[in-house]
Amino acid sequence: MFLSGRHIRYVMFAVVALAVFYFISSSSLPLPGNVVSKITPGTQEPDGQDKQDTPAPAEESEKPTSQPAAQPPVQPASQLANATFVTLARNTDVWEVAKSIRHIEDRFNKDYHYSWVFLNDGDFDDTFKEITSNLVSGKTHYGKIPREHWSFPEFIDQDRAAEVRKEMKQKQVIYGDSISYRHMCRYESGFFFRHELMNQFEFYWRVEPSIEYFCDIPYDPFRFMQDNKKKYSFVLSLFEYKETVATLWDSAKKFMQAHPEHIAENNNLDFISSDGGETYNLCHFWSNFEIGSLNWLRSKAYLDYFESLDKDGGFFYERWGDAPVHSIAAALMLSKDEIHFFDDIAYRHVPFLHCPNDPEIRKERKCHCNPDDSFDWNGYSCTARWFDTAKLEKPAGSQKKH
Numbered sequence: 001m002f003l004s005g006r007h008i009r010y011v012m013f014a015v016v017a018l019a020v021f022y023f024i025s026s027s028s029l030p031l032p033g034n035v036v037s038k039i040t041p042g043t044q045e046p047d048g049q050d051k052q053d054t055p056a057p058a059e060e061s062e063k064p065t066s067q068p069a070a071q072p073p074v075q076p077a078s079q080l081a082n083a084t085f086v087t088l089a090r091n092t093d094v095w096e097v098a099k100s101i102r103h104i105e106d107r108f109n110k111d112y113h114y115s116w117v118f119l120n121d122g123d124f125d126d127t128f129k130e131i132t133s134n135l136v137s138g139k140t141h142y143g144k145i146p147r148e149h150w151s152f153p154e155f156i157d158q159d160r161a162a163e164v165r166k167e168m169k170q171k172q173v174i175y176g177d178s179i180s181y182r183h184m185c186r187y188e189s190g191f192f193f194r195h196e197l198m199n200q201f202e203f204y205w206r207v208e209p210s211i212e213y214f215c216d217i218p219y220d221p222f223r224f225m226q227d228n229k230k231k232y233s234f235v236l237s238l239f240e241y242k243e244t245v246a247t248l249w250d251s252a253k254k255f256m257q258a259h260p261e262h263i264a265e266n267n268n269l270d271f272i273s274s275d276g277g278e279t280y281n282l283c284h285f286w287s288n289f290e291i292g293s294l295n296w297l298r299s300k301a302y303l304d305y306f307e308s309l310d311k312d313g314g315f316f317y318e319r320w321g322d323a324p325v326h327s328i329a330a331a332l333m334l335s336k337d338e339i340h341f342f343d344d345i346a347y348r349h350v351p352f353l354h355c356p357n358d359p360e361i362r363k364e365r366k367c368h369c370n371p372d373d374s375f376d377w378n379g380y381s382c383t384a385r386w387f388d389t390a391k392l393e394k395p396a397g398s399q400k401k402h
Contacts, residue, residue, distance in 0.1 A: 081222035083203035084141075085109075085116040086192065088184065094128045096209030101135040104207060108217040113138040114205075117197050121150045121183070141197045149191040150183045152316065161316040168319065173243050176319060186315040188287070188322035190306040193297040201294055202226075208288045214346035214355060215365035221291055221342065231293040232330040233340040234285035235347045235354040236375060237382040242282060244319040247312070249273075249280035252328050255308040262301035266335040270389040271382070272328055283382035284327035288349045291342075301333050336390045341383065343395045358396050 085104065089097050101116075115138045118124065124142045133140045152158060168176025175181040192198065203222050225233065256263060256277075274281045296302060306325075314320040330339055346355045346362075346369045354376055355369035356362055362371070376383045387394045 079223070080112060080114065081203055081220065081226045082201055083114055083205065083222040084198070084201045085114060085205045085207050086119065086198065087116065087207045087209070088119050088188065088192065089128075089209055090120055090122065091125045091128045093209045094131055097128075098131055098135055100207050100209055100211050101132060103211065103213040105135060105137055107213045107215065108221075110137055112220060114222070115139040115141065115201075117141045117143065117195075117201075119143050119145055119192060119195060119197070121145045143195055143197040145187065145191075145195070149187055149194075153310070155311065156313055156316050161313075164317055164319075168243070171243065173319065174241065176244075182315055182319060185320060185322045185325075186310070189315070189320075189325040190303075190310060193294050198294060203291065204294055205291045206287065206289065208349065210350070211288065212348040214348070214369035215344065215362065215367035217345060218365065221345070225291055225293070225340070228340070229338065230340045231296045231334050231338045232285075232326070233291045233342055234287075235289050235342050235345055236286040236349070236352050237283060237327075237386060238286060238352070238375070238380055239282040239382065240284050240321065240324045244321060245280070245282070245314070245324055246318055248309075248314055248318070248320055248324060248328070251309050251312045251314060252280070252332070253277070254312075255305055256332065258308065259301070259304055262304060263332055264335050266337070267333070268331045268336045268339070268386075268389050271386050272331045280324075280328075282324075283385060284321075284324040285330070286349070286352070287321075287323040287326050289345075289347050290326065296334070302329055305329050305333070339386075339390070341386065341392075356395070 087097060087100070097118075116132070116136045118128075118132060118140065120143070123144060129140070129142055152161070165177045165179070193204070198204070203225055205222070221233075224230070269277055272280060272283055309315075309320070309325065343358075344356055344361050344365065346365075346367050347353070348369070352375040353369060353373050355371045355374040356365075356367065357371050357374070361367070362369075375381050384394065
């Protein structure tokens with residue numbers, strides 16, 4: 001029996017369809033990672049393995065250990081940390097702040113929608129609120145700093161403070177003659193975490209105007225901090241200007257002697273002192289980027305520390321920065337394994353850049369930074385010292401000097 005042309009076409013179509021069905025059903029090609037994560041967010045690691053319980057901190061060893069691995073991609077809202085971004089700014093900073101927001105949103109927060117707290121020693125105007133709220137994918141909160149947190153304390157000798165500013169201006173110390181910079185450093189050291197808008201949160205991510213992020217962040221650093229019991233983190237570290245902290249270590253030692261109960265057993269004194277605590281070596285984490293625990297900053301240990309330093313007057317009689325203040329506190333009061341270096345977060349705050357050395361990270365995260373410009377392993381950076389004193393294995397390529 002001869003088949004008509006129409007019947008032949010039907011038979012050919014059926015054969016092709018069966019072949020395609022067989023190929024699909026028997027194929028061993030894996031689904032792309034981003035598809036898997038969207039199907040079951042937060043339940044699998046990027047390689048498809050079941051998510052493991054939070055690992056216990058490793059015991060200290062003479063052999064360097066590795067930092068904990070990153071968390072899996074996007075979690076549903078119910079799994080987000082109780083956290084916020086926080087920015088200290090004025091109305092005139094609006095476009096620089098807008099730039100920072102775009103970097104954070106494009107590289108990370110568009111998938112998570114974390115809130116953002118903006119703090120100002122004055123009132124935010126409608127323009128600032130409109131522009132920033134339009135850019136932030138989460139909720140925005142705007143707060144005014146109480147006057148008592150942004151002014152000279154009663155115990156400060158105004159004449160002495162003015163004389164110091166005059167001398168520092170003559171010596172061309174950076175921000176040496178600035179009153180507002182001193183208020184900012186004191187506020188970031190001891191008060192921002194006590195603002196009423198911050199009380200609802202447990203973790204913060206500090207963001208300053210005009211910063212840049214160069215790589216995608218395909219996991220939640222807040223959750224990483226929470227799940228790995230981290231309390232402080234950084235991406236850049238360097239030496240402080242000696243002229244600005246002449247007596248800071250004397251005040252820190254006085255605090256240590258008065259409150260030995262606040263000093264962690266597995267502390268990292270060696271990161272901030274090269275002679276067993278006799279002097280301060282000026283190393284500090286650059287605090288314009290930091291992700292940290294608000295509960296730690298609100299703790300009695302940290303508050304006792306800040307109150308002790310504040311009474312000594314160095315924020316005004318010298319020019320103590322919040323970076324060395326935070327760094328000394330973290331090195332003394334936190335265990336080494338409670339501090340984390342975010343090697344995979346590429347970040348720039350003029351004039352310094354952190355860019356991952358690992359080419360695979362830069363490829364996967366769509367980075368657009370040049371690792372040769374990275375500051376990390378420069379002789380003026382303290383990051384290598386932190387790895388050595390924390391007894392951690394340095395990231396790949398870290399031995400290269402830039």
